[in-house]
Amino acid sequence: MEFEDFDHHTPIEGTTLFDGEMAMIGYALNKMCYSFNSAEAREQYLANPEAYFEKFGLNEAQKQACRNKNVLEMIAAGGNIYYLAKFAGIYKLNMQDIGAQQTGMSVEDFKEKLRKAGD
Amino acid sequence: MATIIGGLTTSHIPAVGNAIARGQKDDDYWKPFFDGYPPIHAWLEKHKPDVAINIYNDHGLGFFLDQMPTFAIGAAHEYINEDEGWGIPVLPPFPGDAKLSWHIIEGMVEDEFDITSCQELAVDHGFTVPMQLFWPGLGDNPDMPRAIPISANTVQHPIPTLKRALDFGKSLGRAIRSYPEDIKVVVLGTGGLSHQLDGERAGFINKEFDQMCMEKIVTDPEELTKISRHELVRQAGAQGTEFLMWMMMRGALGDKVRPLHQNYHIPVSNTGAGTMMLECIE
Numbered sequence: 337m338e339f340e341d342f343d344h345h346t347p348i349e350g351t352t353l354f355d356g357e358m359a360m361i362g363y364a365l366n367k368m369c370y371s372f373n374s375a376e377a378r379e380q381y382l383a384n385p386e387a388y389f390e391k392f393g394l395n396e397a398q399k400q401a402c403r404n405k406n407v408l409e410m411i412a413a414g415g416n417i418y419y420l421a422k423f424a425g426i427y428k429l430n431m432q433d434i435g436a437q438q439t440g441m442s443v444e445d446f447k448e449k450l451r452k453a454g455d
Numbered sequence: 456m457a458t459i460i461g462g463l464t465t466s467h468i469p470a471v472g473n474a475i476a477r478g479q480k481d482d483d484y485w486k487p488f489f490d491g492y493p494p495i496h497a498w499l500e501k502h503k504p505d506v507a508i509n510i511y512n513d514h515g516l517g518f519f520l521d522q523m524p525t526f527a528i529g530a531a532h533e534y535i536n537e538d539e540g541w542g543i544p545v546l547p548p549f550p551g552d553a554k555l556s557w558h559i560i561e562g563m564v565e566d567e568f569d570i571t572s573c574q575e576l577a578v579d580h581g582f583t584v585p586m587q588l589f590w591p592g593l594g595d596n597p598d599m600p601r602a603i604p605i606s607a608n609t610v611q612h613p614i615p616t617l618k619r620a621l622d623f624g625k626s627l628g629r630a631i632r633s634y635p636e637d638i639k640v641v642v643l644g645t646g647g648l649s650h651q652l653d654g655e656r657a658g659f660i661n662k663e664f665d666q667m668c669m670e671k672i673v674t675d676p677e678e679l680t681k682i683s684r685h686e687l688v689r690q691a692g693a694q695g696t697e698f699l700m701w702m703m704m705r706g707a708l709g710d711k712v713r714p715l716h717q718n719y720h721i722p723v724s725n726t727g728a729g730t731m732m733l734e735c736i737e
Contacts, residue, residue: 355612366519370519373540416610449658
């Protein structure tokens with residue numbers, strides 16, 4: 337087995353593979369987002385986001401990405417999309433909203449891009 | 456002895472759960488997707504499997520990154536569904552078959568697959584949406600089988616290789632067929648096909664690759680094991696790695712299968728949605 341088999345960072349355009357390295361960076365952020373499975377946690381977060389960041393020990397980049405509700409920044413700060421989806425859910429953002437945000441498209445244009453993939 | 460009658464594949468997109476809850480099956484957007492299921496309903500009604508092995512990937516309900524099993528098998532008498540955080544309705548518990556679970560776990564560990572056994576496991580949309588699609592009405596459907604969830608890690612790399620997934624299925628199939636009770640088992644491979652939710656490449660769907668996978672999984676699954684995990688991400692998208700569940704399902708069915716029905720539709724939410732019905736050949 338070649339060492340390259342373990343290299344998860346060979347670039348795939350527009351893609352960050354969530355591996356051990358990213359998991360280490362993002363643990364606090366992902367743990368906070370995982371907590372949002374609970375309605376009580378979601379309410380607690382909305383009542384005071386800054387206090388909620390502190391409770392989970394987010395670093396400044398993670399806090400700022402959350403304040404900005406910016407998915408690409410959250411990914412760069414170690415966020416995993418499955419947990420980030422729970423954060424997005426708090427703000428009623430679905431996968432097309434998130435997709436549009438990350439690609440810099442309007443939601444309608446993003447939906448059209450998806451539809452065209454079937455042509 | 457237990458027999459495996461066949462395998463079913465389906466995407467397990469959360470939006471499908473919402474569409475079912477809202478009664479949108481016949482809407483223009485949804486109809487081409489839901490039209491893929493009635494032939495499967497007829498087949499299930501005819502054969503009435505006793506147990507469904509539901510192979511899915513948890514997305515952050517049953518497991519978190521604190522403890523992330525590569526392969527986990529439910530060993531509970533029932534499996535609860537819980538709030539996932541973004542509004543999909545919570546469903547009633549799903550009856551399990553703990554005795555068969557432990558037989559499978561015993562058999563697979565003997566076969567040198569190292570399994571995480573779960574006497575409690577909250578099942579998310581990856582498990583529940585396929586149950587709703589194949590057995591509409593769930594508990595109100597007299598044919599709904601007992602279910603055993605099997606979850607593989609696709610949340611965090613390193614994920615299993617395609618070869619390991621297929622080999623897992625082969626071992627699973629041996630374990631099921633050695634069960635002494637005369638029950639009929641259907642194996643579900645859920646998730647996929649191509650999609651990517653995260654990054655600047657969000658919205659990536661690869662129809663050509665999906666169709667190749669749907670063909671080869673019938674005729675030559677071994678060929679698919681040549682695809683590296685990195686290449687799978689490149690070709691199927693970051694979350695298209697859920698195709699591993701299809702490989703696990705396929706391994707359990709044996710060498711030859713009879714493809715009875717398939718459907719493929721783009722898009723369902725951000726995904727190329729694939730549905731297949733494969734019957735085991737004795």
